[in-house]
Amino acid sequence: MSDNPFRFERHGATALVTLDSAASRNALTKPMREGLAQAVAQVKADRDIRALVLAGANGSFCAGGDLRGISAASQLESDGWRERMYATQGIFRELLTLDRPVIAAVDGAAYGAGFSLALTADFVLATPRARFCLSFMRIGLVPDCGATYTLPRIVGAQRARELMLSAREVTAREAMQLGIAMELHESAELLPRALALAGSFAAASPLAVSLVKRIAADPGAMEAAFEAEANAQALCFQTTPHREAVRQFLDKQPPAFQWPNPHPNPLPQARE
Template identity: 60%
Template sequence: MEALLFDRHEGVATLTLNRPQARNAIDMTLRQELGEAVLAVRDDPAVHALVITGAGGSFCAGGDLRSIQAGTPDVEAWRGRMRSSHAWFAQLLAMDKPVVCAVDGPAYGAGFGLALAGDFVLASTRARFCLSFMRVGLVPDFGIFYTLPRVVGVQRARELMLSAREVDADEALRLGIAMERLAPEALLPRAQALAASFGGASRLAVSLVKRSCAAAPQGDLAAMLDIEANAQALCFMTDAHRDAVARFLNKQTPAFQWPAQPGEHS
């Protein structure tokens, strides 16, 4: 791969956007390589979690405007170009494995959308989020119309889209865009520790939690209670549940533990 680093270590896959000279802006090469890597992670049974980050002090500056300007000129061609990314991006959003996005520096435009595809967004103290599309006469893409209102609510999402203003790490934390704020040097180790912790989790339970949360905004109470009953019945029958109960009764260390940050007490 030219524009993307792909590493696997003890069940954790790490994708590093690697165009630091362009602040990891997404050109057609990076778009294609992201698609291939996402599908490879989805289909690899040895991988239990995914980390996405960027090289050189940037997460992703959005779409590469130079390559965009060299693109196809008519409406239908542009629709096709956008839809070519939708298949793999939908797979990223629906992935049964936890996705941790480690955002250092700018997450602009499509980079903001890529960050929002994470189940957990960790931001460095120098992270900056911006839906910069209005500045160039475009609308948000990379799933932002779907993801952002679910995170911050419709009114705030509309404001961030239309204002194209920058959100720093502190505000991202307050709005719920970021789950944690960390020093830059602590960002990737924390992201990989979170991802590694799921090696001891029930893969079925992780998958069902993710799917149920995705259904929640559209589901009424009866539907969500039905999802709950079906999911719990499946989990009760797994070896992971039986092993966890045995560990609890025998006062053994649980196989899954959320890793404490340095200085925290578990």
Template identity: 65%
Template sequence: MTDAVLLEVVDGVATVTLNRPARRNALDDELRAGLAQCMDRIESDRAVRAVVLAGSDGAFCAGGDLRGIRAAELDNDGWRERMKSAHAWLSRLLSLDRAVIAAVDGPAFGAGFSLALAADFVVASPRARFCLSFMRLGLVPDFGAWHTLPRIVGVQRAKELMLSAREVPAEEAKALGIVLELVPQDQVLRRAQALAASFVQASPLAVSLVKRALAAGPADLHTVLEREADAQALCFGSAAHKAAVGRFLDKQPALFQWPTGE
């Protein structure tokens, strides 16, 4: 594992930390390779029940590595292949069957904003800033933002954020639904890890099925109800459901509890 990305697994929670503080955790080739390696390890370890994405030293991710981009000197086919190689691990993150929480402190710009959007939940500090800065560089948003952002803020607002390339402060990001919770700067990672830890006691089947259903996108009512029936039938037969019902009937507290705010 490269030092550009740190992976720590504690009690079922994997914390993935972007570790290029001198470059504000910009996504250079080594960092991208490290993220791909993290996905390999997380996917293969079923004891990992939730993932936290974080950045080191007061920055989540400043976006792409512009020095590396300028030095690459690729033609159209080369840039397309470069993007597809990044999409290979990004699509695995987006479709991961476990909860993913982004802990955002400081800037989440460009592809860093897109990376935060790939999480199921975003916990941020008041000094977090979000910006799809691509238009400033004559580029289009990437890293899945075309898919994720409109689902959160709607098409019109997504167009505005993409085409204006303006910075979104933490409070506005929360109002738009991009951020789930704002917490003090020194509590961001701890709160994200507490949310992740709650999923260690959740039904992995239920978590997976909810994520898969919502990722499938809009469908007609009949299709949605059919999907719902199929998913619920699987859950009714699961050991997690039977154990949870047993605890309820025995008047024991449920194992899965969403953590209260601090």
């Protein structure tokens, strides 16, 4: 897996997967998605691995989807976009259903699908400079990769809708308050703490751990969310607002949708 833009390491009974693509800020490009799928398959096949740590290098966790790749595939129709979504969802489904603990060590930006990736973890550890954002609305899309399933279970339905519809950034401190992050650590302490937490499961009963995760999950709701996300995204990918928003992003222009609106319309005058 040395050709992939990430690192796979063993630390005792822990697997450490580090996203490492400085040029894309660890975005989920096709090589990154394929590499992650291989890594998760390797973890599943090795029963000596008792926990998985996900981390990001270069001061970012994961910048989200590959917008250049999305733009290049703009000619796809609904069925093509839906199949593309199903393929991407596979990685997130495998992480959410993994029968071993998953720990996300978030330092820097976790944007879009990068936020969704962090939400697949059982435990999220963050640094003070971590930033979380479901940025999909900024490019005319809906949250995907399981975020519509995971986020409401953590922060509640109303706050989840607010974060999804506003596409606003959540600081590390607010992430702690909302329950998105479990602990805050300085950058130098983040990975050691994540590995220590993961290492504690080396002596735990694998069966008991897997059963706790299975009991706490809601597979039916998860699958329904994945299907709804795929269908909704297949529609959104074909819209003019999405394509224009991607063009503006690639041209380094500010997005049309901003929260809060920097130029709000004045309130209508009351009539007598």
